[in-house]
Amino acid sequence: MKNKFAKRLSTGGSSEADEIIALIMKLTEMPEVISFAGGLPDGELFPVEEMKSITHKILSEDGNNALQYSGTQGLKELRQSIAEQIMKDAGVEATADNIMITCGSQQGLEFSGRIFLDEGDVVICESPSYVGAITAFQPYGPKFVEVKMDQDGMIMEELEEALKNNPNTKFIYTVPDFQNPTGITMTVERRKRLVELARKYDVLILEDNPYGNLIFEGERLPAIKSFDTDDRVIYHGTFSKIFCPGLRIGWLCTTKEFLDQYLVVKQSVDLQTNTMAQKETALYMKMFDLKANVNKIIDVYRRRKDLMLKTMKEEFPENCSFTHPKGGLFLWVTLPEDKDSSEVLKKAMEMRVGFVPGIAFYPNGNHRNNFRLNFSSMKDEQIVEGIKRLGKVLKSL
Numbered sequence: 586m587k588n589k590f591a592k593r594l595s596t597g598g599s600s601e602a603d604e605i606i607a608l609i610m611k612l613t614e615m616p617e618v619i620s621f622a623g624g625l626p627d628g629e630l631f632p633v634e635e636m637k638s639i640t641h642k643i644l645s646e647d648g649n650n651a652l653q654y655s656g657t658q659g660l661k662e663l664r665q666s667i668a669e670q671i672m673k674d675a676g677v678e679a680t681a682d683n684i685m686i687t688c689g690s691q692q693g694l695e696f697s698g699r700i701f702l703d704e705g706d707v708v709i710c711e712s713p714s715y716v717g718a719i720t721a722f723q724p725y726g727p728k729f730v731e732v733k734m735d736q737d738g739m740i741m742e743e744l745e746e747a748l749k750n751n752p753n754t755k756f757i758y759t760v761p762d763f764q765n766p767t768g769i770t771m772t773v774e775r776r777k778r779l780v781e782l783a784r785k786y787d788v789l790i791l792e793d794n795p796y797g798n799l800i801f802e803g804e805r806l807p808a809i810k811s812f813d814t815d816d817r818v819i820y821h822g823t824f825s826k827i828f829c830p831g832l833r834i835g836w837l838c839t840t841k842e843f844l845d846q847y848l849v850v851k852q853s854v855d856l857q858t859n860t861m862a863q864k865e866t867a868l869y870m871k872m873f874d875l876k877a878n879v880n881k882i883i884d885v886y887r888r889r890k891d892l893m894l895k896t897m898k899e900e901f902p903e904n905c906s907f908t909h910p911k912g913g914l915f916l917w918v919t920l921p922e923d924k925d926s927s928e929v930l931k932k933a934m935e936m937r938v939g940f941v942p943g944i945a946f947y948p949n950g951n952h953r954n955n956f957r958l959n960f961s962s963m964k965d966e967q968i969v970e971g972i973k974r975l976g977k978v979l980k981s982l
């Protein structure tokens with residue numbers, strides 16, 4: 586039978602990455618596996634009791650509106666709270682008019698690919714980068730140019746080289762805070778330099794920042810967007826890691842000129858984000874202290890990260906190195922050059938423990954000796970047991 590599917594479904598990308606994503610989803614549903622694979626927050630930290638009272642209040646006081654269609658840009662009260670509470674904390678001056686609500690930040694990323702990318706355009710990203718952004722941009726046929734990172738984030742000299750060599754770059758995609766997958770944070774100096782370079786070479790920056798508030802050590806760094814003086818940074822935010830991912834509430838923060846394009850796309854995709862979920866999020870921010878909720882989450886994740894690192898130091902062979910994130914959900918393990926983490930995963934799965942091989946996070950492939958570990962979703966005993974099993978597998982190889 587001739588191929589019925591559109592060509593864009595096979596525009597590049599490693600099918601291995603697709604297989605890995607399918608595997609992650611499978612792993613998260615297998616209770617007997619100790620999975621460090623997904624990026625799931627711990628569900629026990631969700632404010633279920635508060636949400637019960639909020640939902641009841643909304644339905645009893647405003648039920649007809651809560652269950653009705655609503656505007657494409659999103660509820661004004663929610664956009665206002667995001668601008669005044671979250672964007673302000675990140676050093677960004679914004680009003681409700683600069684915010685559009687999306688169905689998770691994942692939808693914002695897909696829209697960005699759709700709005701800005703023509704086939705053959707260049708996307709510059711960190712090496713490694715967030716797999717969900719790579720798969721969101723891929724159908725639009727860009728060429729990915731990866732820029733190396735060190736412990737301070739993307740290396741700016743390498744970024745400038747990439748910009749010089751690729752005049753058809755459309756945007757730089759970056760996760761500056763506690764990056765997925767490495768846990769690395771970009772320094773303030775580099776954020777400023779990044780904006781300077783984007784201006785010099787006249788490209789956009791897509792700042793994707795789900796983890797900036799999950800801080801274990803130090804202060805919240807100013808968003809890249811806070812250094813944006815000529816409206817070239819499009820900020821992608823989300824409540825998924827600081828509140829409830831199942832509500833699927835994310836947002837974009839940018840100028841009216843850009844938002845108008847996003848609005849046209851959103852109208853054709855889903856008209857609007859779930860009205861009830863928007864009302865619930867807005868009322869939560871009004872009635873409760875979102876920062877207190879974030880602090881509760883941080884205390885648990887910090888402890889789990891410390892426990893994971895301590896156990897890794899005891900159980901992993903000495904030729905493995907790993908990052909020491911100061912926030913977020915992930916850390917990144919590097920094996921000796923000749924090792925393949927997909928092979929490690931096969932053995933680890935036999936011992937009922939899972940993680941994500943690094944290959945998934947490199948849009949151009951070619952790197953096999955890394956893997957990502959999530960420390961937020963497993964309990965303390967599972968972390969210790971899972972890392973011990975993984976240590977055994979690594980030693981055996």
Ligand SMILES: Cc1ncc(COP(=O)(O)O)c(C=O)c1O
Nearest residue numbers: 624689690691715765823825835
């Ligand atoms: C870097 C990054 N961006 C975007 C997302 C998507 O998040 P959501 O669609 O739940 O807001 C994730 C999820 O893990 C992520 O790690």
